[in-house]
Amino acid sequence: MAKIGFDIGGTNIAAGLVSDEGVLLKKGSLPFPQDKDFEKVLSTCEQLVAALEEGETEPVKSVGVAVPGSIDATASIVLNAFNLGFSNTPLKEALEERLHKAVFLINDADAAVLAEHRVGSLRGCSNAFMITLGTGLGGGFIFNGTLFRGGRGNGTEPGHAILVNGGRHCTCGNDGCAEAYCAATRLVQDGKAYGWSSAKMVIDAAKAGDPFANAIVNAYVDDIGSYLASVINLLDPERIAIGGGVSAAGEFIMKPIRENVQKKTFFDQPTDIVVATAGNDAGIFGAAFIAE
Amino acid sequence: MAKIGFDIGGTNIAAGLVSDEGVLLKKGSLPFPQDKDFEKVLSTCEQLVAALEEGETEPVKSVGVAVPGSIDATASIVLNAFNLGFSNTPLKEALEERLHKAVFLINDADAAVLAEHRVGSLRGCSNAFMITLGTGLGGGFIFNGTLFRGGRGNGTEPGHAILVNGGRHCTCGNDGCAEAYCAATRLVQDGKAYGWSSAKMVIDAAKAGDPFANAIVNAYVDDIGSYLASVINLLDPERIAIGGGVSAAGEFIMKPIRENVQKKTFFDQPTDIVVATAGNDAGIFGAAFIAE
Numbered sequence: 001m002a003k004i005g006f007d008i009g010g011t012n013i014a015a016g017l018v019s020d021e022g023v024l025l026k027k028g029s030l031p032f033p034q035d036k037d038f039e040k041v042l043s044t045c046e047q048l049v050a051a052l053e054e055g056e057t058e059p060v061k062s063v064g065v066a067v068p069g070s071i072d073a074t075a076s077i078v079l080n081a082f083n084l085g086f087s088n089t090p091l092k093e094a095l096e097e098r099l100h101k102a103v104f105l106i107n108d109a110d111a112a113v114l115a116e117h118r119v120g121s122l123r124g125c126s127n128a129f130m131i132t133l134g135t136g137l138g139g140g141f142i143f144n145g146t147l148f149r150g151g152r153g154n155g156t157e158p159g160h161a162i163l164v165n166g167g168r169h170c171t172c173g174n175d176g177c178a179e180a181y182c183a184a185t186r187l188v189q190d191g192k193a194y195g196w197s198s199a200k201m202v203i204d205a206a207k208a209g210d211p212f213a214n215a216i217v218n219a220y221v222d223d224i225g226s227y228l229a230s231v232i233n234l235l236d237p238e239r240i241a242i243g244g245g246v247s248a249a250g251e252f253i254m255k256p257i258r259e260n261v262q263k264k265t266f267f268d269q270p271t272d273i274v275v276a277t278a279g280n281d282a283g284i285f286g287a288a289f290i291a292e
Numbered sequence: 293m294a295k296i297g298f299d300i301g302g303t304n305i306a307a308g309l310v311s312d313e314g315v316l317l318k319k320g321s322l323p324f325p326q327d328k329d330f331e332k333v334l335s336t337c338e339q340l341v342a343a344l345e346e347g348e349t350e351p352v353k354s355v356g357v358a359v360p361g362s363i364d365a366t367a368s369i370v371l372n373a374f375n376l377g378f379s380n381t382p383l384k385e386a387l388e389e390r391l392h393k394a395v396f397l398i399n400d401a402d403a404a405v406l407a408e409h410r411v412g413s414l415r416g417c418s419n420a421f422m423i424t425l426g427t428g429l430g431g432g433f434i435f436n437g438t439l440f441r442g443g444r445g446n447g448t449e450p451g452h453a454i455l456v457n458g459g460r461h462c463t464c465g466n467d468g469c470a471e472a473y474c475a476a477t478r479l480v481q482d483g484k485a486y487g488w489s490s491a492k493m494v495i496d497a498a499k500a501g502d503p504f505a506n507a508i509v510n511a512y513v514d515d516i517g518s519y520l521a522s523v524i525n526l527l528d529p530e531r532i533a534i535g536g537g538v539s540a541a542g543e544f545i546m547k548p549i550r551e552n553v554q555k556k557t558f559f560d561q562p563t564d565i566v567v568a569t570a571g572n573d574a575g576i577f578g579a580a581f582i583a584e
Contacts, residue, residue: 127443141527143435143443150528150559151419151435157558161522165456165473165515174556176518181457223457226468230453234526235433236442264466266449267442 003291004052004101006045006065007108007283008032010083013041015048016281017060018288022119024281026052036085042098049099062102064287065091066111073153075105104290107155109138111286112243112278114147118289120278121241129237130276131158133224133244136171137179141235147290159183163227181223184246190216203249221253225260228273232265243276250275295583296344296393298337298357299400299575300324302375305333307340308573309352310580314411316573318344328377334390341391354394356579357383358403365445367397396582399447401430403578404535404570406439410581412570413533421529422568423450425516425536428463429471433527439582451475455519473515476538482508495541513545517552520565524557535568542567 002025007014009032016027028051033040053059069081076092078084095103106114113122113130122128122142131139137159141148150156159179160172167176168186180186184199191202194212205213228240246253258273265271278285294317299306301324308319320343325332345351361373368384370376387395398406405414405422414420414434423431429451433440442448451471452464459468460478472478476491483494486504497505520532538545550565557563570577 148527151530152528152559152561152563154528154559154561156528157525160525160558161453162518162556163454163457164459164468165518167456172558174518174521176456226454226457226466229466231526233449233452234523235440236444236446236448238444264454266452266464267444267446269444269446271444 001062002060003288004049004060004063005284005286005288005291006048006063007111007281007287008041008065008067008084009108009283010068013044013048014281014284015045015052016284016288017052017056018285022285022289024284027281027284028052032084038085038089038094041084042094045095046098049101060101062104062291063095063099064104064106064111064289064291065095066106066108066283066287067091068108070155071105071107075153078105102292104287104292106287106290108283108286110140110147110149110155111290112138112276112282113140113142113286114289115278115282115285116241116243116276117142117147119285120282121274121276122239125237125239127235127237128239128241129158129231129235130241130243131182132276133182133184133242133246135183135185137183141237158231161227161230163223163230178223178227182220182227184244186223187216187220187246190219199245200248203246203253207249207252217253218256221256221260224257225264228257228261229264232261232267232271236267237271239272239274241274241276243278243282247275293354294352295580296341296352296355297576297578297580297583298340298355299403299573299579300333300357300359300376301400301575302360305336305340306573306576307337307344308576308580309344309348310577314577314581316576319573319576320344324376330377330381330386333376334386337387338390341393352393354396354583355387355391356396356398356403356581356583357387358398358400358575358579359383360400362447363397363399367445370397394584396579396584398579398582400575400578402432402439402441402447403582404430404568404574405432405434405578406581407570407574407577408533408535408568409434409439411577412574413566413568414531417530419527419529420531420533421450421523421527422533422535423474424568425474425476425534425538427475427477429475433529450523453519453522455515455522470515470519474512474519476536478515479508479512479538482511491537492540495538495545499541499544509545510548513548513552516549517556520549520553520563521556524553524559524563528559529563531564531566533566533568535570535574539567
């Protein structure tokens with residue numbers, strides 16, 4: 001039976017009806033309440049469900065919800081989702097009462113991994129890794145054909161593996177996290193001195209042959225290469241998918257990343273490194289797939 | 293039925309008869325042939341089996357072999373084991389012919405992890421990590437209650453996750469691997485200028501209050517802390533076991549490691565960090581446990 005998947009972000013709440021075969025049948029989106037009022041968040045979700053169920057022969061029984069934050073080990077409380085104003089928020093219970101449906105919570109990075117595995121570039125993989133290079137570095141693992149939600153259920157924080165111990169300061173408080181080197185934000189930081197104000201501007205300048213932009217991109221590729229080589233040496237995944245804005249640069253960035261990784265890995269057999277393909281609806285898909 | 297486990301090292305070949313309940317019933321050891329002649333290696337293994345089977349009512353049917361090197365994905369060929377002079381050596385087939393028993397190969401680091409899980413400090417864990425801090429940094433993972441042998445069967449090389457990208461040169465050819473910072477060898481390198489020629493000497497001097505030794509140990513603890521925090525942030529294990537010479541320093545090194553790790557991990561729930569307890573016979577145990 002079809003499920004509803006919610007992708008709750010700080011700007012919009014998107015929702016979609018997803019069939020058991022993984023087809024997005026219809027979708028809708030409403031603004032996230034500007035005052036972050038929890039009651040309004042619940043009402044907005046209710047409205048979206050009503051819109052999606054309109055014309056359906058029977059009500060949807062089960063709903064998945066992707067949130068940009070950490071979820072407790074029982075998958076019922078959002079411990080922290082700064083952009084949503086959630087802190088120890090009993091979202092599962094509140095939504096179940098409001099919607100009269102079973103509700104399942106998932107971190108948005110995990111939802112992206114699940115979507116990638118079910119309908120994207122990681123289809124058919126037993127052991128795989130995905131990262132999203134955007135403002136931060138999110139991602140997750142597929143182990144034995146299923147989403148890995150942490151050894152104790154706390155999830156995974158692949159952006160906070162340390163890449164340069166004692167190096168660049170990370171928003172998490174540590175120095176030298178992979179996120180501080182591999183997120184798209186790093187390109188913005190390094191490009192600022194040259195007047196480039198976005199990752200895309202740096203990459204476009206590099207593509208056009210600017211030597212400073214190329215130096216920035218080369219250093220960035222070297223860091224991503226080291227980070228992915230670390231994950232490969234630790235876990236030997238079959239395939240790695242890279243999503244987020246940076247991956248839109250396609251082979252211009254993917255080819256040097258592959259070459260850099262291959263130089264640094266312990267195993268002769270290259271790990272397949274591909275661009276993520278689940279796209280903008282990955283959050284909706286992943287949320288729907290977690291719903292039982 | 294009891295199994296025989298072999299632990300083949302560059303100095304000795306140790307072997308033991310291990311019961312299904314994980315009890316080491318008897319063991320023996322012979323020198324590894326100095327000329328590394330493969331025929332002599334096989335004969336030495338044959339002698340050890342004969343000694344272990346003496347007095348037993350029926351012959352052992354299955355043998356596990358731990359080797360310090362990399363094994364191919366079909367677990368039949370030792371790709372490289374420098375200390376043994378093995379290179380693309382078909383050890384499984386050769387030993388099966390010689391011993392007339394089923395033979396199963398395992399990397400010695402994996403054997404240590406398996407032993408730790410079955411008869412050591414990781415008993416009962418579903419998701420755990422173990423490292424051995426010696427000349428190098430070896431180790432491995434338990435996922436879903438079983439030994440993880442790599443997503444593609446290539447094994448795991450946790451010493452070659454990068455900790456300080458571009459940093460200290462590692463024997464693998466990369467710069468900045470965790471092994472270059474966390475192996476006991478690092479204490480020897482840093483202690484040399486002060487006349488300390490072993491990790492134990494540095495640690496003993498630190499225990500006695502020497503400020504230079506303490507500075508070396510503190511920097512070492514900080515690197516191990518960052519490395520373990522990386523693994524925790526990636527995989528959220530229930531427990532981490534530390535083995536090898538350095539762990540013999542006990543709480544003097546374990547307590548600051550725990551404190552350092554806790555400061556750097558994303559999850560509030562501390563991961564249990566303990567000294568490995570499977571001991572010197574871990575290779576024999578792990579090899580016997582892999583035999584079917």
